[in-house]
Amino acid sequence: MKFAIRTIVLLLVINVVLVYMQYIQMADAWDAQESKEHEVYSQEIEVINREHSLVVRHTFENLGPERAEIIWPKDSVNRKCDTENDASCSRLNESLIAFSKGEEETQSITYEIPKKAANKDTMFFQEPFAAIRNALPETTTMHLTDETNSGGIWISGLNWIGTKQMEMIEYSLYKGDGQITDLYWQKEVLPIAYKGNALTVYGQNLDGESYEGIDQLLTSFNVPNLTVVQRNRAKDLHSDRFVITGQPPQENETPLLKKAIRFRYTIPENEILTGEIAASILNGSPVGTEKTKKLFTDLTAGMTDEEMVSLRESLQSKPMGARLHAAMLDEAIGKVADMNTSFIRNNLQGSFPFLFEDPRQIIVGGEPKDNIASILKDGKKYYPAKELFAQFGYDVTSNDRSLYVQNDDEMYRFSLRDPFYVHEDKKHTVTSMPYEKIGGRYYFEENALRRIFHLIVQEKQDSIVIEQTVI
Numbered sequence: 001m002k003f004a005i006r007t008i009v010l011l012l013v014i015n016v017v018l019v020y021m022q023y024i025q026m027a028d029a030w031d032a033q034e035s036k037e038h039e040v041y042s043q044e045i046e047v048i049n050r051e052h053s054l055v056v057r058h059t060f061e062n063l064g065p066e067r068a069e070i071i072w073p074k075d076s077v078n079r080k081c082d083t084e085n086d087a088s089c090s091r092l093n094e095s096l097i098a099f100s101k102g103e104e105e106t107q108s109i110t111y112e113i114p115k116k117a118a119n120k121d122t123m124f125f126q127e128p129f130a131a132i133r134n135a136l137p138e139t140t141t142m143h144l145t146d147e148t149n150s151g152g153i154w155i156s157g158l159n160w161i162g163t164k165q166m167e168m169i170e171y172s173l174y175k176g177d178g179q180i181t182d183l184y185w186q187k188e189v190l191p192i193a194y195k196g197n198a199l200t201v202y203g204q205n206l207d208g209e210s211y212e213g214i215d216q217l218l219t220s221f222n223v224p225n226l227t228v229v230q231r232n233r234a235k236d237l238h239s240d241r242f243v244i245t246g247q248p249p250q251e252n253e254t255p256l257l258k259k260a261i262r263f264r265y266t267i268p269e270n271e272i273l274t275g276e277i278a279a280s281i282l283n284g285s286p287v288g289t290e291k292t293k294k295l296f297t298d299l300t301a302g303m304t305d306e307e308m309v310s311l312r313e314s315l316q317s318k319p320m321g322a323r324l325h326a327a328m329l330d331e332a333i334g335k336v337a338d339m340n341t342s343f344i345r346n347n348l349q350g351s352f353p354f355l356f357e358d359p360r361q362i363i364v365g366g367e368p369k370d371n372i373a374s375i376l377k378d379g380k381k382y383y384p385a386k387e388l389f390a391q392f393g394y395d396v397t398s399n400d401r402s403l404y405v406q407n408d409d410e411m412y413r414f415s416l417r418d419p420f421y422v423h424e425d426k427k428h429t430v431t432s433m434p435y436e437k438i439g440g441r442y443y444f445e446e447n448a449l450r451r452i453f454h455l456i457v458q459e460k461q462d463s464i465v466i467e468q469t470v471i
Contacts, residue, residue, distance in 0.1 A: 039135040069133040082108035157241025178224035182239040203230030265324035352439035382443035
């Protein structure tokens with residue numbers, strides 16, 4: 001019998017160890033996946049403009065040995081291997097959805113982009129080029145051959161190197177860093193009015209100096225070239241790397257900065273706020289909506305000039321295309337200030353002031369509580385009422401007059417208007433309100449937890465332990 005019990009216990013221990021090891025491996029894999037940045041490659045794109053379509057020969061260079069999934073343009077047809085090019089497509093699988101594992105670093109494919117309703121003055125091709133999933137091109141070279149002799153100018157965001165007119169065709173060469181998403185053509189030929197480190201502007205009779213300030217800001221973002229086509233009576237068209245507009249230069253600054261930040265980082269689609277705050281930090285002044293401008297003002301007011309410089313340098317040091325979301329931006333802010341904050345996360349859906357959090361783990365009943373953080377305000381420490389009191393079996397509710405903390409046995413009622421509370425039918429006057437409403441939520445001050453609720457709050461080096469008084 002004892003042997004059977006020992007065997008069962010041993011099996012249980014082994015099972016627990018195996019589960020724990022599996023958990024650690026999964027956590028490590030998740031951490032690795034979260035920390036991994038985009039794979040990179042180079043690309044050379046040959047575009048032939050014909051009457052009814054664009055014919056594209058697309059060569060991917062410096063591919064890694066792992067499987068690489070191809071994102072084909074949704075409107076593309078005649079997808080196939082490029083057998084006419086020196087670069088092979090030996091890794092292209094039969095279903096044409098990926099390059100399989102292999103050592104060949106250069107692979108080529110071809111496809112066509114049908115033209116929609118003809119327009120004699122402009123054409124806009126949205127996302128006409130293939131890409132590799134979870135990867136970004138470091139450099140792009142585009143050869144554009146126009147067999148229609150339509151003339152005009154082609155805009156992708158890449159730097160224009162030159163154009164050569166031949167008997168039956170016109171050939172243009174473009175080069176630049178990073179990816180291109182869209183392609184635009186217009187019949188009207190405009191000269192380059194300004195060429196800077198990060199900005200190219202096409203237009204007639206423009207004052208190039210009016211764009212120097214924008215160019216300097218974009219250069220500080222360390223992004224590839226962006227292009228502005230300034231033309232009269234133009235309906236504004238915005239792509240990732242270019243703007244077609246009739247607006248004056250000062251009206252283009254904010255849209256260009258937003259494009260730069262979206263190009264610089266990979267930001268979730270539902271976190272426009274994160275991108276605008278990051279742009280404001282890099283810019284040194286607010287960019288975006290009125291809410292963003294206020295949050296940036298709050299951020300700069302709560303940090304020193306040296307901390308803001310360190311925060312800007314931290315964002316600038318991230319590689320091109322690096323992931324950036326609210327939690328990561330909060331972490332960057334907290335790191336330079338040597339504190340924690342949930343400022344960006346709290347403001348994605350609501351309105352919350354810029355406050356730091358005590359970085360120590362909150363422990364209640366011997367268990368760490370990740371949903372509870374102590375915030376610091378005006379030299380005092382506050383705890384979220386609903387989350388904290390729930391650990392001790394209390395509900396927290398309120399109306400327009402009172403705040404209630406209660407369970408089946410007792411109730412605390414705090415006036416929202418006057419400095420007093422009621423406990424067990426006895427009124428207690430206080431010199432100041434023991435709670436604050438912050439970002440739509442109620443928080444209780446640490447000393448009030450001890451004095452009113454008789455909780456034991458022990459601050460240790462790495463944790464804050466909160467317990468009920470044992471009577």
